[in-house]
Amino acid sequence: MELTASYRFDVPPTALWPLLVDPAVVASCLPGCEALEPVGDDSYRAVLTVGIAAVTGRYEGTVTLADQRPPHAYRLVVTGKGRAGFVNGEATLELHEDGGGTRLDVAGRAEVGGTIARVGQRLLSSASKMMMDRFFDCLRKQTAAPS
Amino acid sequence: MATRLFGSGIRRREDPRLITGSATYTDDLTLPGMVHAAMLRSPHAHATVGTIDISRAQASPGVLAVYTGKDTSDGLQPMPCAWLVPDADLKVATYPCIATDTVRYVGDIVAVVVAEDPYQAYDALDLIDVEYTALPAVTNPAEAAGDGAPQVHADVDKNQAFHWAVSGGDVDAAFKDAEVVVKERIIQQRLIPNAMEPRAALAEYDQASGDLTLWNTTQNPHILRFLNSVVTGVPEDRARIIAPEVGGGFGSKIPAYPGEFITVFCAKQLGRPVKWNETRSENYQATTHGRDHVQEIELAAKKDGTITGLRCTVWAGMGAYLSTAAPGIPTILHGLMLPACYGIPAIKEDVYGVYTNTTPVEAYRGAGRPEATFMVERMVDRLAGEIGMDPADVRKKNLIPAFDDGHDTVTGLTYDSGDYPTALDKLLSHADYARLRAEQATARKSGRYIGLGLSTYVEMCGLGPSQVAGAIGFQGGLWESAIVRVHPTGKVHVFIGTSPHGQGEETTFAQIVADEIGVGADDVKVIHGDTDTTPMGWGTYGSRTTAVGGAALAKAARKVRDKAKVIAAHLLEAAVEDMEFADGKYSVKGSPDKAKSLAEVALMANVAWNMPANVEAGLEASTFYDPPNFTFPFGAHLAVVEVDKATGQVDLKRYVAIDDCGPQINPVIVEGQVHGGVVQGIGQALWEQAVYDDSGQLVTGSMLDYALPRAGRLPEIEVLSTVTPSPHHPLGVKGIGEAGTIASTVAVYNAVMDALGPLGVETIDMPFTPERVWRAIQQATKGH
Numbered sequence: 001m002e003l004t005a006s007y008r009f010d011v012p013p014t015a016l017w018p019l020l021v022d023p024a025v026v027a028s029c030l031p032g033c034e035a036l037e038p039v040g041d042d043s044y045r046a047v048l049t050v051g052i053a054a055v056t057g058r059y060e061g062t063v064t065l066a067d068q069r070p071p072h073a074y075r076l077v078v079t080g081k082g083r084a085g086f087v088n089g090e091a092t093l094e095l096h097e098d099g100g101g102t103r104l105d106v107a108g109r110a111e112v113g114g115t116i117a118r119v120g121q122r123l124l125s126s127a128s129k130m131m132m133d134r135f136f137d138c139l140r141k142q143t144a145a146p147s
Numbered sequence: 148m149a150t151r152l153f154g155s156g157i158r159r160r161e162d163p164r165l166i167t168g169s170a171t172y173t174d175d176l177t178l179p180g181m182v183h184a185a186m187l188r189s190p191h192a193h194a195t196v197g198t199i200d201i202s203r204a205q206a207s208p209g210v211l212a213v214y215t216g217k218d219t220s221d222g223l224q225p226m227p228c229a230w231l232v233p234d235a236d237l238k239v240a241t242y243p244c245i246a247t248d249t250v251r252y253v254g255d256i257v258a259v260v261v262a263e264d265p266y267q268a269y270d271a272l273d274l275i276d277v278e279y280t281a282l283p284a285v286t287n288p289a290e291a292a293g294d295g296a297p298q299v300h301a302d303v304d305k306n307q308a309f310h311w312a313v314s315g316g317d318v319d320a321a322f323k324d325a326e327v328v329v330k331e332r333i334i335q336q337r338l339i340p341n342a343m344e345p346r347a348a349l350a351e352y353d354q355a356s357g358d359l360t361l362w363n364t365t366q367n368p369h370i371l372r373f374l375n376s377v378v379t380g381v382p383e384d385r386a387r388i389i390a391p392e393v394g395g396g397f398g399s400k401i402p403a404y405p406g407e408f409i410t411v412f413c414a415k416q417l418g419r420p421v422k423w424n425e426t427r428s429e430n431y432q433a434t435t436h437g438r439d440h441v442q443e444i445e446l447a448a449k450k451d452g453t454i455t456g457l458r459c460t461v462w463a464g465m466g467a468y469l470s471t472a473a474p475g476i477p478t479i480l481h482g483l484m485l486p487a488c489y490g491i492p493a494i495k496e497d498v499y500g501v502y503t504n505t506t507p508v509e510a511y512r513g514a515g516r517p518e519a520t521f522m523v524e525r526m527v528d529r530l531a532g533e534i535g536m537d538p539a540d541v542r543k544k545n546l547i548p549a550f551d552d553g554h555d556t557v558t559g560l561t562y563d564s565g566d567y568p569t570a571l572d573k574l575l576s577h578a579d580y581a582r583l584r585a586e587q588a589t590a591r592k593s594g595r596y597i598g599l600g601l602s603t604y605v606e607m608c609g610l611g612p613s614q615v616a617g618a619i620g621f622q623g624g625l626w627e628s629a630i631v632r633v634h635p636t637g638k639v640h641v642f643i644g645t646s647p648h649g650q651g652e653e654t655t656f657a658q659i660v661a662d663e664i665g666v667g668a669d670d671v672k673v674i675h676g677d678t679d680t681t682p683m684g685w686g687t688y689g690s691r692t693t694a695v696g697g698a699a700l701a702k703a704a705r706k707v708r709d710k711a712k713v714i715a716a717h718l719l720e721a722a723v724e725d726m727e728f729a730d731g732k733y734s735v736k737g738s739p740d741k742a743k744s745l746a747e748v749a750l751m752a753n754v755a756w757n758m759p760a761n762v763e764a765g766l767e768a769s770t771f772y773d774p775p776n777f778t779f780p781f782g783a784h785l786a787v788v789e790v791d792k793a794t795g796q797v798d799l800k801r802y803v804a805i806d807d808c809g810p811q812i813n814p815v816i817v818e819g820q821v822h823g824g825v826v827q828g829i830g831q832a833l834w835e836q837a838v839y840d841d842s843g844q845l846v847t848g849s850m851l852d853y854a855l856p857r858a859g860r861l862p863e864i865e866v867l868s869t870v871t872p873s874p875h876h877p878l879g880v881k882g883i884g885e886a887g888t889i890a891s892t893v894a895v896y897n898a899v900m901d902a903l904g905p906l907g908v909e910t911i912d913m914p915f916t917p918e919r920v921w922r923a924i925q926q927a928t929k930g931h
Contacts (some may be wrong), residue, residue, distance in 0.1 A: 002281065083273045085190045111842055114190030115428060118848020121840070 007136040010101040013095040029138035057084025081139035087115020156815035169279045170392040173347035178420040185268035187258040189250035192504040192843020198280030204274040209267030216247035229622040230475035235311040240300040242468035244405035247802025251467035260675035284504035284843035288464035289441040299502040310498035313482040314559025316493030319454025325447035329529040335440035337837040344394025345430040349422045350408035350414035366400040374403040390676035392646030398510030399550040402471035437511020440462035446526035452544045456493035463821040466507035470826035486556040487523040488567045488605040489545040504843040524893040562779040571922030574783040598902025601788040603893035607780035608882040609694025626773035628682040629700040633766040635753040637746025639671040644684015645696035651816040663704035665731035690882030706768030715743040717759035778881035780805035784890040786898040795921030801867040808883040824887020830856040832895035
């Protein structure tokens with residue numbers, strides 16, 4: 001499954017970047033995220049509860065923010081498994097200066113297996129897109145919030 | 148005159164319990180102390196298995212045991228393949244009940260949990276941590292056979308499970324001299340059988356005596372008893388296999404599965420009854436699938452429509468392992484039928500059985516014969532298009548004339564009897580084919596696309612004789628047995644070795660016996676599906692239950708009748724030669740008043756106060772019947788469709804089926820079998836397909852994504868018949884369980900292509916979803 005999307009923020013990359021690599025912010029914005037604990041090397045142990053179509057599952061896995069080039073880009077590597085199957089995904093996040101704000105481009109691919117593939121695959125890309133939208137919406141709110 | 152029950156459409160005695168929900172399936176059984184198993188299945192299509200951490204699962208509430216492949220490798224031998232097709236370089240890869248180092252399809256079992264209740268068992272599956280390292284997977288059989296494809300089994304080069312070939316006649320000459328050659332590549336897509344009852348097993352093992360009782364949803368309990376002894380080590384005399392009510396099989400319950408043997412293993416280990424009931428989701432991924440052929444076909448002919456040769460190559464997906472009977476299906480049951488009802492004089496087929504990272508493929512209603520019929524019938528229509536002849540006329544030109552004493556084919560079969568032209572003529576006149584063609588032409592003028600699809604078929608069923616079974620590598624016999632036991636009150640128990648599961652033999656077999664010995668059908672109870680009470684038999688598949696088991700039963704009943712005649716003669720103080728069985732009574736010829744009923748004879752036989760000299764007490768007989776040949780039912784089907792050019796929607800407007808299964812014991816049941824079979828075949832043409840993604844995930848993993856036929860989308864099916872008795876069957880009957888499926892897929896396919904012909908569409912891969920049909924229309928009419 002391939003995913004590409006673009007998001008626009010009113011703050012410049014230098015202001016957005018710290019939020020994108022802050023585990024507390026990521027955990028609070030990631031839908032269904034129950035825990036995100038650092039395990040070193042920009043990696044985190046994550047526990048997520050995700051519902052797609054008829055498949056709701058609790059996934060445990062790791063999230064790695066690799067190849068960080070602040071405030072331009074990093075590679076998000078996710079591996080997770082749970083009752084409903086497994087998810088292995090990788091996405092590149094690129095931040096581009098855009099008229100005082102930021103255009104954030106996401107390009108990634110994911111492989112899923114287990115029940116989630118059997119039952120939910122048809123809805124997977126739209127569900128993933130929805131989760132991403134919610135994540136970045138949340139992030140946008142945080143950038144607007146008074147610090 | 149006693150009413151003859153043979154031929155009477157009496158109601159199925161099975162139905163009240165089925166439609167009121169009082170039937171007892173495996174999952175309805177509960178035993179004291181019973182616990183529940185759940186299988187952990189691989190989410191990967193192909194992966195190596197590292198460490199498996201079961202500690203958290205073991206500590207989970209209610210869990211009694213967790214076993215992995217390492218724990219079961221001593222107690223469970225690998226799954227046997229029981230159809231070892233000869234001269235095919237067959238490579239049976241090791242098929243462990245529980246995978247140890249490698250998983251090869253999504254659904255391969257890696258562990259089993261046994262817990263006090265099923266929910267605890269399923270919850271504990273979540274707590275097993277398996278370290279997988281994913282490997283590249285391959286799912287398409289033609290790709291798997293190619294260079295550089297991922298290897299499903301390290302010791303099977305190019306994933307080639309077998310290469311089987313059949314040939315007859317001079318194919319090279321046929322193609323060299325051909326005036327017309329038509330070619331097509333056909334995908335017989337993978338199908339999911341969808342029995343209403345998923346698989347289930349309940350095992351009870353007495354650790355003191357070593358006795359095992361296994362309730363299992365199977366089509367062949369006696370074969371399962373044998374295979375169970377091989378895999379679990381429980382000897383046949385210690386194992387009782389019971390098939391309670393079985394909620395459909397369609398071939399998917401022929402094979403033995405790891406699931407039931409793992410259940411037996413757990414019961415042996417724990418000393419408690421263990422039940423395993425698969426979920427629908429497991430059923431989709433791990434109960435065998437059907438079809439999955441990639442076929443390349445060429446037909447040679449003369450310009451006048453005479454078919455002269457057929458040459459083809461088939462890549463048959465076998466899945467990750469060879470299921471019990473799998474190798475015989477795309478070979479023996481498929482290639483031998485290619486001469487079809489035309490007696491095609493030159494045939495050459497190469498079949499490559501190919502391992503892929505998918506669910507094992509087995510028999511599915513028709514099993515090999517729908518795929519063969521499809522190839523021939525599709526090519527006949529292609530030929531008709533090529534030479535500008537009506538498809539009905541091409542068929543008429545080539546059909547074998549009527550015969551009643553055998554027709555030899557170039558593939559070595561002898562069709563028993565047939566009258567193919569009459570079946571086709573009857574179809575054409577019933578449907579008013581000429582009028583339909585005229586209507587089609589008129590409709591086209593107004594932009595409506597109506598299509599007519601014909602399929603004339605002959606199939607082989609009534610699998611037997613055993614000598615042939617041996618020659619074709621079937622690791623068993625193909626005879627059948629029956630016991631007819633008459634009780635003192637004249638009530639009858641019939642014990643049969645076959646194992647009906649929806650086909651209605653509890654009714655039709657009572658009809659056979661009633662006529663043969665002179666009782667009412669209601670006086671006969673048919674008992675099946677329990678290896679401790681029924682005689683050995685080889686199961687219900689290949690439309691063989693009535694064709695072979697019914698013959699055994701008729702012969703056993705006739706033995707009872709002969710003995711009853713001897714006893715009646717004694718009681719009437721008449722000579723046996725002077726006795727006759729008429730109007731359901733045993734009477735002295737010419738003196739119908741001097742007669743005994745079966746009940747009177749049975750009472751004397753059972754009390755034995757006054758028996759003829761040298762005649763044993765009791766009124767009972769058994770038979771082992773090994774048929775001299777297969778039976779060859781045939782028929783002609785017509786589908787009428789209308790395709791909406793704008794949307795690609797196919798509307799099946801009419802379906803007419805003419806089937807000849809010989810004399811019909813119960814025409815209502817025959818009609819039901821035809822209905823079900825036809826609908827399953829239509830399902831393949833229009834809706835059904837199991838789809839794997841590139842990584843080997845089954846994406847049609849539920850009924851949300853796998854489209855089954857629904858009544859609302861089907862026309863009333865018009866069922867007619869002709870009657871051509873089998874010369875070698877004691878009752879002349881041939882079998883009807885699969886005929887509908889064998890004929891109908893290609894009838895619908897031909898109809899759709901006939902509708903789209905004017906638009907230039909030549910081929911579409913099934914199923915004909917609106918999207919595919921629409922795309923094909925766009926492609927063909929691009930720029931117009």
